[in-house]
Amino acid sequence: MQIIIDAMGEAFRLLVGGDPYLWRIIVRSLQVSGLAVLLGLVVGIPLGTWLGLARFPGRGLAVALVNTGLALPPVVVGLFAYVFLSRQGPLGALGWLYTPNAMVSAQFLLAAPYVAAITLAAVQSVPAGLRLQARALGAGRWRALLLHLREARLSLMAAVAAGFGAVISEVGAVMMVGGNVAGETRVITTAIVLETRRGRFATAMALGIILLIIAFAANAFITRMQQAGPRRRRPLTS
Amino acid sequence: MDRGIGRCAVALGRLAGLMAAGALILWSCASRPREIVLASTTSTEDSGLFEYLLPYFHEAHRDYRIRVIAVGSGEALRLAAVGDADVALVHSPEAEEEFVAAGHGTARRRVMFNDFILVGPDSEAGAACAQPNVAAALECIARLRAQFISRGDDSGTHARERLLWEATGLKPEDDWYLEAGQGMGAVLMMASEKGAYTLTDRGTYLSLHDRLELRIIVQGDPALRNQYSVIVSSHAENAAGAQAFAGWITSEAAQQLIGDFGVETYGRPLFVPNAANG
Known part of the structure; x- marks a missing residue:
């Protein structure tokens, strides 16, 4: 028990003291996962919206595939990203393996289906009558679509937070394609694995605390969005 | 109504009895053969030595079962120092000497080198x-x-x-x-x-x-030169098993096996046994 208390105390000292090794890792984590989610939004929101509103043969399969994205195993994504980016792989010429670019790519592959799946659900939860009504009142196609997305915006924000929470806490993909190189591709999760193996529990715990705070912040955000949702929607559905 | 509850209680009691019996069986299966936790290095594990060697040990000592934890030498010694591992097979001479000096381990013996x-x-x-x-x-x-x-x-x-x-x-x-x-x-x-x-x-x-x-x-x-040694942890939970493994891997039979490992695949042994002349 003493070892845990000591490690916790030391962890807080490291965090408050602004240990450069620690903060460099935290900043790199935020950069990589933030960029991956941002790119995930650019692809995931249009894809999810389209799947939510369009009707075409094979749509059921496409929806099932996107929903599988919610449970995509990071190590498998990491494996594919590794094989594609390695020197013998089709994208080997990019020279991205073991760089932050590779980590962003892998996490993007995880985040995009995640965002698409949540967007899909969000778009479908908005009553279809809304768009028809808007069209009837003279709104153009795109205006009606924007209105539709506006209605789903709270769920969309939750999608961002959930996607971010999912990628920043994964270790399998970033370890494989990033390689955990100190000062370059070492992020919170890979550093926790290494520091625990080295027996540096205080450093590992300091990073663990930060990861918990980030996860908590993301979830608090989701909860707030979900609580705010019904209240704001009322005037438009009545 | 009361009879119904009574019957239910009896059934629950029987179920609990069955589960306890099941747990007992599982427990006795799990506890025999007794486990020896061997902390070793990723390089040894990656070479495939344990996969090759351990079946022979299990053959010779049917009452023990080895679980290998492959980590760095530093971490392996740390595991042995707190009793999370019973025996360590490592290659970090300076750290090993410190480990023995601190009273965490006994009977450090040479095993092999590469x-x-x-x-x-x-x-x-x-x-x-x-x-x-x-x-x-x-x-x-x-x-x-x-x-x-x-x-x-x-x-x-x-x-x-x-x-x-x-x-x-x-x-x-x-x-x-x-x-x-x-x-x-x-x-x-x-x-x-x-x-x-x-x-x-x-x-x-x-x-x-x-x-x-x-x-x-x-x-x-x-x-x-990369010398591997075996050290039994002073805090070993399964001290007898740890001793048995340390004794076995430095025995003539095991040393012979180590000397043969890799010859077929690479044309030369991956490790040179040197327990006897240590």
């Missing part, structure tokens, strides 16, 4: 630093600022690498010097991808070399 090698890109650039002497090769790498990947995980290989750099008087800490913080196999793959240099044990290199675009830059320097 050697470290310096590997580098399989190209003309790699040939530039090929020297008979490892210190000269490291100086050459530092002078050229060629990429060098360090294990960076407090493993035995990492400890040796730091000693070798120390001997050159150079401090490798610029952007050409990368600390990977991963096992030997992962670091070799990384060195191959990046066309970088790294220090590795010969066993891991040989077991992966057909997948690597790397070549041996330095070998045979006495500074590169």
